[in-house]
Amino acid sequence: MSEKSENNLAIFKQPTLQLCLKCGLESNCFCDFEAKHVVCQTTKPYLIKTIKNVSTGEIIFNEFPLIFGPRLDYKSNVKLCIGCCKHLFNENKTDCPKCSLPFCSLDCDGFTSRHDFECSIFKLRQFDQNFKYCALVPLRTLFLQNTNVVQWQKIFDQFEVELSKDFILKNNDEIEQYVEQNFLIPLRQQENETKQIILEDKSKETLEKIIYFLQSNTHNDKDLIFFYPTASLLKQSCTSNTTFTIENSKITVRAISDISEDTPLTCSYTNIFIGTHARIEDLKKINKTCFCARCNDPSEFGTFFSALKCIGTKQDSCGGNQLPVNPTNEETLWVCNKCKIELPHKQIVQFVKHLGGQLEKTLAKKVSIEELEEFLGKLLMFLHPNHFYIFAVKNILIKLYGEESLATKIQICEELIEIVEKFEDGGLLLGKLLYELFVSKASILVENRNVEELTTIIEKMRKIGQVHQDRSFLQILQEAESKFDSM
Numbered sequence: 001m002s003e004k005s006e007n008n009l010a011i012f013k014q015p016t017l018q019l020c021l022k023c024g025l026e027s028n029c030f031c032d033f034e035a036k037h038v039v040c041q042t043t044k045p046y047l048i049k050t051i052k053n054v055s056t057g058e059i060i061f062n063e064f065p066l067i068f069g070p071r072l073d074y075k076s077n078v079k080l081c082i083g084c085c086k087h088l089f090n091e092n093k094t095d096c097p098k099c100s101l102p103f104c105s106l107d108c109d110g111f112t113s114r115h116d117f118e119c120s121i122f123k124l125r126q127f128d129q130n131f132k133y134c135a136l137v138p139l140r141t142l143f144l145q146n147t148n149v150v151q152w153q154k155i156f157d158q159f160e161v162e163l164s165k166d167f168i169l170k171n172n173d174e175i176e177q178y179v180e181q182n183f184l185i186p187l188r189q190q191e192n193e194t195k196q197i198i199l200e201d202k203s204k205e206t207l208e209k210i211i212y213f214l215q216s217n218t219h220n221d222k223d224l225i226f227f228y229p230t231a232s233l234l235k236q237s238c239t240s241n242t243t244f245t246i247e248n249s250k251i252t253v254r255a256i257s258d259i260s261e262d263t264p265l266t267c268s269y270t271n272i273f274i275g276t277h278a279r280i281e282d283l284k285k286i287n288k289t290c291f292c293a294r295c296n297d298p299s300e301f302g303t304f305f306s307a308l309k310c311i312g313t314k315q316d317s318c319g320g321n322q323l324p325v326n327p328t329n330e331e332t333l334w335v336c337n338k339c340k341i342e343l344p345h346k347q348i349v350q351f352v353k354h355l356g357g358q359l360e361k362t363l364a365k366k367v368s369i370e371e372l373e374e375f376l377g378k379l380l381m382f383l384h385p386n387h388f389y390i391f392a393v394k395n396i397l398i399k400l401y402g403e404e405s406l407a408t409k410i411q412i413c414e415e416l417i418e419i420v421e422k423f424e425d426g427g428l429l430l431g432k433l434l435y436e437l438f439v440s441k442a443s444i445l446v447e448n449r450n451v452e453e454l455t456t457i458i459e460k461m462r463k464i465g466q467v468h469q470d471r472s473f474l475q476i477l478q479e480a481e482s483k484f485d486s487m
Contacts, residue, residue, distance in 0.1 A: 036051065036058070037049065037060055037061055037230075039233060045158055045233075047264050048230065048234060049262055049264050049265065050259050050260070050261055050262060050265065051262070052261050053261050054255045054258070055258055056256065056258050056426065056466075056467060057254060057463070057467040058254065058255050060242065060253045060254065060255060060265065061253055062250055063229070063251050063253075064228075064249060064250055065226035065227055065228050065249055065251075066227050066228065067137055067144070067226070068226045068227070069085065069136035069137040070085065070134055070137070070223055070224060071220065072175060072211065072215065073134065074133050074134045074223055079102055080102070080133055081103050081104040082101045082102060082110065082115070082136070083103050083108035083109060083111045083114075083115060084104060085224055086104045086108075088102055088104060092105075094106060098119050099119045099122035100123075101119075101127055101131065117143055118139065118140065121143075124183075125186050127182075132174075132178050134175055135175055135182075137214060137218075137225055137227070138175060138179060138207065138210050138211055138214060139183060141155070141210045141213070141214065142199070142202065142206070145200060146198075146199060151229060158213065158217075172208070175211060176204070176207055176208065179207060180204065180207070184202050184207070187199060212287060215287045216287040216288060218232065219244070219246060221246045226246065226249060226251070228251050231251050234266060234267040235265070235266045235267075236270075236288050237267070237290065238268055238272050238290055238423070239266075239292050239294050239423065239424075240256065240267045240268045240424075241255060241259050241265060242255055242256055242265050242267045243256045243467065243468060245469060245470070253265070254467055254468075256427065256467055266292075270288075272423050272424060273420075273423070273429060275300075275306030275352075275387070276294070276295050276305075276324070277306065277345075277349060278306075278388070279295070280295070280328065289328075294423070295328050296327060298324050298327055299323060300423075301423070302422070303386050303422055303423075304321055304323070304384040304387070305386055305387065305391070306327075306388065307321040307323055307384035307386075307387060308322040308351075308352070308382060308383055308387070309321060309322070309383060309384060310336035310337075312339055318336060318338055318339045319338065320337050321338070322334045322335070322336050322341075322348065324345065329345075330345060334348050355382065355383070359375070359389055359393070363396070369397065369400050372396065375393065376390065376397070379393065386419055394415070394416060395433075397409075398416075398433075398436050406444060409440045410437060410440045410441060413436050413437040417430065417433050417437065426463065426464055427464070427468075428464065428468055428473055430464060431464035431468070431473050431477070434460055434464075435461065437457060438457045438458065438480050438484075439483075441453060441457070442454060442483055442484070442487070451487055454487075455484075457480075458480060461477050461480060462477065464477075
C-alpha cells in the first residue's frame with residue numbers, strides 16, 4: 001500500500017478498463033474457480049448460497065466495493081478527497097481543474113478514468129465550501145447506468161423487489177433536494193441545449209429508489225459506506241453463519257460456524273446482544289427486517305433475554321415472566337407464562353424504554369461499583385435475571401471488579417458466557433468474556449498449578465481469533481497466552 005493510503009478511510013485498487021464477465025466488476029475482483037459460494041438469482045431478492053462445505057473460520061469470499069463514499073448522514077465539517085475519501089486539510093488539498101471538487105492530489109487513485117464521467121456532470125456547477133459529501137454515493141450509483149451497465153441492471157432489478165415492501169423514506173429530503181438542484185437540473189438544461197442525452201434515467205423517483213436501496217444494502221465503516229455487489233446479498237439473521245471485516249475498503253467474509261453445502265449465507269446488521277424488539281427497531285433504521293429463529297422465539301432460545309417479571313396482582317405475587325406472543329408483531333400481546341395475565345405491547349415497550357433511559361443516565365456519570373450494583377438490584381425487581389439491560393450492567397461490572405471480587409466476577413462471567421453461546425458460539429464478545437474469565441481464574445489457580453480449565457479457555461479464544469482476525473482481540477489473546485505460558 002502506498003504512503004497515500006495512510007490515514008485513508010478507504011482506497012480502491014488502481015482501475016482498469018477491463019471488466020470481469022462474471023461479476024461486472026473491474027478485473028481486480030476476486031472471482032475464481034475455487035469459489036465457495038454462488039449468487040442465486042432464481043429467487044427475489046437474490047441470495048448467496050454455499051456450493052461446498054465450509055469450515056469455521058474459513059474465508060468464503062473477499063470483495064472490493066463497486067461504489068464507496070461518505071455516509072448518507074455525513075455531517076462533519078472535515079473535508080474529504082473525492083477520490084479516496086482521505087481527510088483533507090489546506091496543506092494537502094488540491095481541486096480538480098474541471099469540476100473544482102477537492103482531491104488529496106492529482107495523483108490520487110480516484111483521480112483517474114473513474115472520475116471522468118462524474119466530473120463531466122460535476123463541472124456543470126462550480127462548488128464552494130458547501131458541497132454535501134452525503135450526495136456522492138447516490139450520484140455514483142445513478143452514474144452506473146453509464147459507467148457499469150451490468151451492475152446497474154442488477155441493482156435496478158433489485159429496486160423493484162425492495163420497493164415491493166412499504167416504501168418509506170426517512171430524513172432523505174435534504175439529499176434529494178440537493179442532488180436535484182445542484183446536479184440534475186443543470187444536467188437537464190445541458191441536455192436540452194446540446195440535444196444530447198448524457199444520463200438516460202435521472203428521475204426523482206429513481207433517485208428516491210437509489211437512496212432507499214443504499215440504506216438497505218451498504219456496509220458502514222466509520223464515516224463511509226460501501227456497496228459490495230455480492231456482500232450486499234448477505235441476508236439478515238440474529239443467528240448468522242458469517243462475520244465480516246472491512247480493511248482498506250476490502251470486505252472479507254468468513255464462516256463463524258461450520259456451514260454445509262447449499263446453505264444460504266447470513267450475517268447480522270444489528271447488535272445481537274439486545275432484545276428482539278430493540279433489534280427490530282434498530283434494523284428499521286436501515287430498512288431491514290428479520291424473521292430468524294431467535295426473533296420468532298418468545299424466550300430467545302430459553303434465555304428470556306427480553307422477558308419482564310410478572311408482578312401478578314395486589315392479592316397474588318406471580319413470579320412468572322411476561323413474554324411476547326408474537327415477537328415480530330408490533331401489536332402483539334405479552335402474556336405471563338405462569339398466571340396468563342396479558343399486557344399490551346405498547347405498555348411493555350414504554351416501560352422498558354423508561355428503564356433504558358435510567359440506565360443511560362446512570363452510565364453517563366462516573367459510577368462506582370456500589371452504585372452500579374445498587375442499580376442492578378433495582379432492575380432485578382422488574383426484569384428477568386437474563387434481560388439484556390441486566391446483561392449490559394453485568395458486562396460492565398466484570399470490567400470493574402478487582403482482586404477482592406474474583407469469585408463474583410467468575411460467577412457473572414460464567415452466567416454471561418452461557419447466554420452468549422446460545423446466540424453466537426464463536427463471536428468476539430464471547431472471546432472477551434472468556435478473557436475476563438481466564439484472567440480471574442488464573443489468579444486463583446496459579447498457586448496450585450491446576451491449568452486444565454485455563455487450557456480449555458485458551459483453546460476457545462484461539463478459535464475465535466482465527467475466525468475474526470480482530471486486532472484488539474488478538475492483542476488480548478496474546479496477553480492471555482503469555483500469561484498462560486509463564487504459569
